[in-house]
Amino acid sequence: MTESQAQSRINELTEKINYYNYRYYQDSISEISDYDFDVLLEELTGLEKQFPQFLQPDSPTQRVGGTITKNFASVKHKYPMLSLGNSYSEEEIKDFDTRIRKLIDHEFEYVCELKFDGVALSLTYKNGVLERAVTRGDGVQGDDITANARTIRSIPLKIYGDNIPAEFEVRGEVFMPWKVFEQLNQMREDIGEALMANPRNAASGTLKLQDSTEVAKRQLDCYIYYLLGENLPYQTHSQSMEQLTKWGFQVSPTYRVCKTIEEVMDYIHYWDTERFNLPLGTDGIVLKVNAFETQQELGFTAKSPRWAIAYKYKALGAATPLESVSYQVGRTGAVTPVANLKAVLLAGTTVRRASLHNANEIARLDIHEGDTLFIEKGGEIIPKVTGVDLTKRNEGSAPVQFPTTCPACNTALVRIPGEAAYYCPNELECPPQIRGRIEHFIQRKAMNMDSLGEGKIELLYDKGLVHSPADLYKLNYNQLFGLEKVITNPDTGEVRRVSFKQKTVENMLTSIEKSKTVPFDRVLFALGIRYVGATVAAKLAAYFGNIDAIYQATVEQLMQAPEIGGKIAESIARFFSEPRNVEYIQQLKEAGVQMQMEMRELVMESNALEGKSFVISGVFVHFDRDVLKDKIIANGGKVLSGVSGKLDFLLAGENMGPSKLEKAEKLGVKIISEQDFLTMIGETAE
Numbered sequence: 001m002t003e004s005q006a007q008s009r010i011n012e013l014t015e016k017i018n019y020y021n022y023r024y025y026q027d028s029i030s031e032i033s034d035y036d037f038d039v040l041l042e043e044l045t046g047l048e049k050q051f052p053q054f055l056q057p058d059s060p061t062q063r064v065g066g067t068i069t070k071n072f073a074s075v076k077h078k079y080p081m082l083s084l085g086n087s088y089s090e091e092e093i094k095d096f097d098t099r100i101r102k103l104i105d106h107e108f109e110y111v112c113e114l115k116f117d118g119v120a121l122s123l124t125y126k127n128g129v130l131e132r133a134v135t136r137g138d139g140v141q142g143d144d145i146t147a148n149a150r151t152i153r154s155i156p157l158k159i160y161g162d163n164i165p166a167e168f169e170v171r172g173e174v175f176m177p178w179k180v181f182e183q184l185n186q187m188r189e190d191i192g193e194a195l196m197a198n199p200r201n202a203a204s205g206t207l208k209l210q211d212s213t214e215v216a217k218r219q220l221d222c223y224i225y226y227l228l229g230e231n232l233p234y235q236t237h238s239q240s241m242e243q244l245t246k247w248g249f250q251v252s253p254t255y256r257v258c259k260t261i262e263e264v265m266d267y268i269h270y271w272d273t274e275r276f277n278l279p280l281g282t283d284g285i286v287l288k289v290n291a292f293e294t295q296q297e298l299g300f301t302a303k304s305p306r307w308a309i310a311y312k313y314k315a316l317g318a319a320t321p322l323e324s325v326s327y328q329v330g331r332t333g334a335v336t337p338v339a340n341l342k343a344v345l346l347a348g349t350t351v352r353r354a355s356l357h358n359a360n361e362i363a364r365l366d367i368h369e370g371d372t373l374f375i376e377k378g379g380e381i382i383p384k385v386t387g388v389d390l391t392k393r394n395e396g397s398a399p400v401q402f403p404t405t406c407p408a409c410n411t412a413l414v415r416i417p418g419e420a421a422y423y424c425p426n427e428l429e430c431p432p433q434i435r436g437r438i439e440h441f442i443q444r445k446a447m448n449m450d451s452l453g454e455g456k457i458e459l460l461y462d463k464g465l466v467h468s469p470a471d472l473y474k475l476n477y478n479q480l481f482g483l484e485k486v487i488t489n490p491d492t493g494e495v496r497r498v499s500f501k502q503k504t505v506e507n508m509l510t511s512i513e514k515s516k517t518v519p520f521d522r523v524l525f526a527l528g529i530r531y532v533g534a535t536v537a538a539k540l541a542a543y544f545g546n547i548d549a550i551y552q553a554t555v556e557q558l559m560q561a562p563e564i565g566g567k568i569a570e571s572i573a574r575f576f577s578e579p580r581n582v583e584y585i586q587q588l589k590e591a592g593v594q595m596q597m598e599m600r601e602l603v604m605e606s607n608a609l610e611g612k613s614f615v616i617s618g619v620f621v622h623f624d625r626d627v628l629k630d631k632i633i634a635n636g637g638k639v640l641s642g643v644s645g646k647l648d649f650l651l652a653g654e655n656m657g658p659s660k661l662e663k664a665e666k667l668g669v670k671i672i673s674e675q676d677f678l679t680m681i682g683e684t685a686e
């Protein structure tokens with residue numbers, strides 16, 4: 001490579017890496033796999049070593065990749081928050097050990113820990129109280145996200161115990177457990193929102209939210225892995241981890257003290273597969289020299305400590321030819337491209353399909369027809385396409401073209417500004433959208449018509465019997481009995497016959513009938529209004545009580561309901577502005593579906609709160625908001641929705657909106673805690 005070639009490659013790599021860093025840290029999006037990113041970074045490191053004259057002081061090899069955002073106050077770190085040197089090869093880990101043994105002329109130990117896949121956070125405690133939480137940012141300064149960190153239950157707000165230093169800092173990884181991630185995505189799917197790519201991006205995006213009530217709902221978690229401070233009495237990392245556990249911090253019990261590099265390798269091998277049984281994503285292990293004194297002897301580079309290194313597990317991957325791309329139309333009309341692949345075995349399962357997400361993704365990967373694709377499976381269930389094997393590309397093959405019309409109904413597709421997806425606007429007549437709405441309606445969390453699985457809906461639709469969920473209630477025995485359809489599984493070619501015999505029909509009709517007792521909040525969810533998931537539906541139902549009140553409410557009135565923001569309110573108003581939706585609801589009503597909340601029988605307990613009004617806001621420790629509401633009413637009080645001069649009490653929980661609090665303070669409304677409230681009605685929390 002000539003000098004000028006090297007320089008232009010260095011520039012190109014720098015630009016690319018800076019771009020991916022920005023997307024990753026600022027936007028919480030991974031446009032390429034971590035492995036591919038690390039390959040680029042390693043290439044740049046190599047070139048800079050070979051051609052040191054082109055090494056820029058601000059090269060991405062010289063500094064921590066993160067950024068600070070303008071939405072939060074930025075805070076300078078007391079001790080810089082560095083990155084970790086990393087490697088995908090066991091050989092390099094052994095080299096690391098050899099290097100250290102050359103520098104250190106005495107016995108030493110390592111601590112092996114898992115490398116948790118989340119976001120690093122620094123927490124400062126003064127006199128045992130959490131004072132500040134700051135992200136890593138660019139390593140020198142980060143974002144002050146204290147309000148958000150306080151919502152994470154495993155981060156102690158105050159610690160108890162012996163020997164608590166007047167001031168200290170702990171660092172750890174904030175993560176979203178797999179279970180929470182899956183639930184969250186399920187919820188997003190319910191309301192037709194784009195899914196989140198992985199728990200790391202989800203955790204990082206969540207920490208940057210402005211509304212900490214929203215953060216609280218996301219159920220983030222945190223593992224602590226560093227303790228820092230002046231003149232602390234601990235000699236080793238493992239000692240400080242033990243102390244942190246005693247003080248009530250959450251330290252993952254997966255760490256291990258290792259005396260030799262062989263023990264380290266055992267640890268690496270053990271967790272290679274075992275890590276998939278953990279509740280969170282991990283992408284490697286971190287090896288740290290245990291004694292602080294030895295750490296000091298080794299010191300730091302500009303970017304990372306010399307006494308630690310990360311070994312990263314390579315995601316399981318394979319290469320396989322693309323057979324075709326199909327385009328699935330969802331309930332909301334969004335068109336999702338799916339790669340149909342030649343079957344390949346990956347991590348113990350046969351993979352035939354991978355999502356391509358959207359048109360941008362196809363263009364970014366530059367997929368041509370007949371290409372061989374690299375696919376990868378991290379912790380995610382659906383494998384993703386990470387690239388194209390260009391050595392196997394057929395000469396003259398054409399790039400895959402995203403269709404311009406709906407593959408199901410031929411209507412020209414549209415794009416909503418700001419969204420990556422193309423939509424089929426033919427809501428009324430596009431078959432997969434109609435079927436999707438019906439499938440959404442009958443699902444367990446909605447109307448729970450358990451004996452009407454997917455195949456059956458398709459058959460009813462094909463025979464022209466059901467065009468809207470309301471049509472289900474018009475079905476009768478004679479129409480259904482004897483209907484038949486043959487369904488072929490596209491993967492296995494297996495043929496299945498769906499045919500409606502006596503028992504099937506009876507079961508179907510029974511479950512349709514039974515759905516008339518499904519409570520109103522679930523009916524509201526079943527309607528499939530965009531952004532109205534199960535939780536939102538429950539809030540709306542509890543607040544408004546019946547469908548007519550929701551129908552008549554203005555956007556402003558809808559927003560009065562707890563946790564209903566502008567986006568949801570507008571979507572509801574849009575739904576009811578369509579005459580056919582109004583008619584649809586009328587039909588459901590006539591069929592006998594629940595369109596109002598059942599009145600709860602409240603037993604009056606006292607009139608201790610007579611003449612007093614309350615607004616409830618925030619998250620409470622002992623009781624759910626609805627329970628508190630009932631308690632107010634049962635004791636003769638009134639529950640209002642907004643803070644005004646007439647209000648007597650604001651019952652304030654954790655993380656309530658600052659604007660409400662401010663308003664209450666300004667108007668002189670008395671602000672009380674859950675405990676104060678319980679005292680008022682002569683109850684205790686226990």
Ligand SMILES: NC(=O)c1ccc[n+]([C@@H]2O[C@H](COP(=O)([O-])OP(=O)(O)OC[C@H]3O[C@@H](n4cnc5c(N)ncnc54)[C@H](O)[C@@H]3O)[C@@H](O)[C@H]2O)c1
Pocket residue numbers: 020021024025029030031032033034035037038064065082083084085086113114115116117118119120121136173225286310
């Ligand atoms: N895909 C992309 O577009 C893209 C872009 C930028 C960065 N990345 C990935 O991020 C890496 C660099 O990021 P980085 O500097 O944030 O992280 P890193 O991989 O260099 O490791 C440092 C981080 O590890 C985390 N960590 C987890 N468990 C730990 C433990 N037990 N002890 C100490 N630290 C622990 C901490 O958050 C710490 O900040 C790259 O190597 C790449 O894989 C990917």
Ligand SMILES: [Zn+2]
Pocket residue numbers: 329406407408409410411424425426430431
């Ligand atoms: Zn269509």
